[in-house]
Amino acid sequence: MNSAWLTVLKRDLLQAYRRRSDVATTLFFFVIVSSLFPLGIGSDSAILSKIAPGVLWVAALLAGMISLSRLFATDFADGTLEQMLLSPQPLFLLVTAKILAHWLVCGLPVVLLAPVIGLQYALPNNAILILVISLLLGTPALSLIGAIGAALTLGARGSGLLVALLVLPLYIPVLIFGALAVSASQSGMSPQAHLSLLGAISLLAVVLAPLATAAALRISIE
C-alpha cells in the first residue's frame, strides 16, 4: 500500500521535473499578479505594506487555482487515471500522493518565493516570517480543496473557468485567516490564533478532501 503511494508520488514529481516549464508558469503567474498591484495602485510603501497580506494571499490563491487543471487532466487524457481507479489500492491514498506532489510542485515554490515579493511590498521582517508560515500552513489546504473541484470538472465543458467558480468560494476561509495572520503581526498583535485556525483547516482538509476527491473521480470517470 505504501509502495503504491510512493510510486505515484515519485511518478508525479518526475513528470513535473520533465516538464519544468509548466512549474515555472505557475510561479511566474504568482510573481506577475503580485507585481501588477503596485503598478495599478502606486509605489507608496505605506499603502503597499498595508495591502500586502491580502494581495499576496490572493495571488497565491489564484496561482494555486490556475495549476489545478494539471492535477488530473493529463492522466485523464492518456488513461492513467482510469488504471488508478481500477487498481486494488485505495483510491484516496493514490489521490493523496497526487495532491502532495501537486503541492510540492506548485505550492511550495510559491511559499519559498513569497519573502522576495514581501520585500517588494515593504513588509517588515517579522511580517514576512509570518507570511511564509501562513502560506506553509495554508497552501496545502488550497491543493486539497482544489483537488475536489479539479476532479469534479474532469471532462466537463469549459472546465478551466468552471474550476474557478467552484473552488474560489471554498478558498475564502484560507484567504481570510492567512491574510489576517500577516496583518495581525504587522500591527503588533499575536498571529497565533489565525495560524492555528489555518492549520486546523489544513488538517481537516487532509482528512476529508482526499475522500471527496476520490468520490468525485469515480463520478467523473465511470
Added chain:
Amino acid sequence: MKKIIFALGFVIAIAGAGLMLFVHGAKYLSVNIALVMLGAALMRQSAYFADTLFHNASPQTFYPTAGKMIPWFAWLAVIMAAYGLYISFAIAPTDFQQGEAYRIIFVHVPAAWMSMVIYLAMAFWAAVGLALNSRLSAMMAQALAPTGAIFTFLALVTGSLWGKPMWGTYWVWDARLTSELILLFLYLGFIALQASIDDPRKADRAGALLAIVGTVMVPIIYGSVKWWNTLHQGSSINMGAAPKMASTMFEAMILMALAFWMYTIAVALMRVRCIMLERERHANWVKSIGSEGKP
C-alpha cells in the same frame, strides 16, 4: 391515504395561519407557527416525500401528482403573501428609529432565511439522490437551485436597499452580507457545474458531491467571515429569547417566510416537471402526454 394526509395538512396549515391573524400575542405565536409548519410538512410528506424516499417513486407517477399539488401550494403562497404584506404595510407600527423604510425587512429577512434553508434542502435531496440513486431526488435538487439563487439575490438587493437609508451606503463588507454573497457564488457554482456536464446522471452526482462539500464548508466560511469583520446589528430574531420586535412585526415576517416556502415548493414542483419531461422525452408516458395535448 395520500389524499387524506394531504387534506389534513392543508387544513392544519390554514388553521395555523388563520389563528395567527385572530389570536395575537407572543404566547400563541409559537403554537401557530408550529401548526403551519406541521401542515406544510404533512402536505409535502403526503406524496412527494414518500414517493421519493421509498423506491416506488418514478417520474411517471410523480408527474401528475406534482401537477395536482402545484395549485394548492401556489394559492397558499398567494394568500399568505397577501396576508403577510397586509400586516407588514398596514398593521405593523412604524418603527421608532427607522421610520417606514424598515418595512423592507419583511421581504429581506424571509428571503435571507429561504436562501439558507433552500441550500440545505438542495443538499439534502442531492445527498439522497447520491445515496439511494433515486432519479427524482436528484431532479428535485436541480429544481431547487435556481429558486435558492433567486432568494439569495433578492436578500442581497433588499439588504442594500435597506442599507442605503439606514447605514448611508448600499454595501458594507460585513459578515452577513459577505457570507450571503458567497452563498450566491456557491449556488452559481452548483448550477454551472450541472449545466456543463452533458450526461444528466453524471451531472446529478457531481452536483450532489459539490452540494455536500458546500454544506461542510458553509459553517467554516461563515465562521471565518464573521471572524474577519462584523459591524452588522445583532440578529433580529433570537430563538429561545423573547423577540425584540413587536409581535405583529414578527408575525408578518413569519407569514412572509411561509409564503416564500409555499412559493418555493410550487415553483420547484413546476420546474421538476419540466426536468422530468426533458429527461424522459424518449419514454412512452411523455409521448402519450404530448399526443393528448394535456399540460
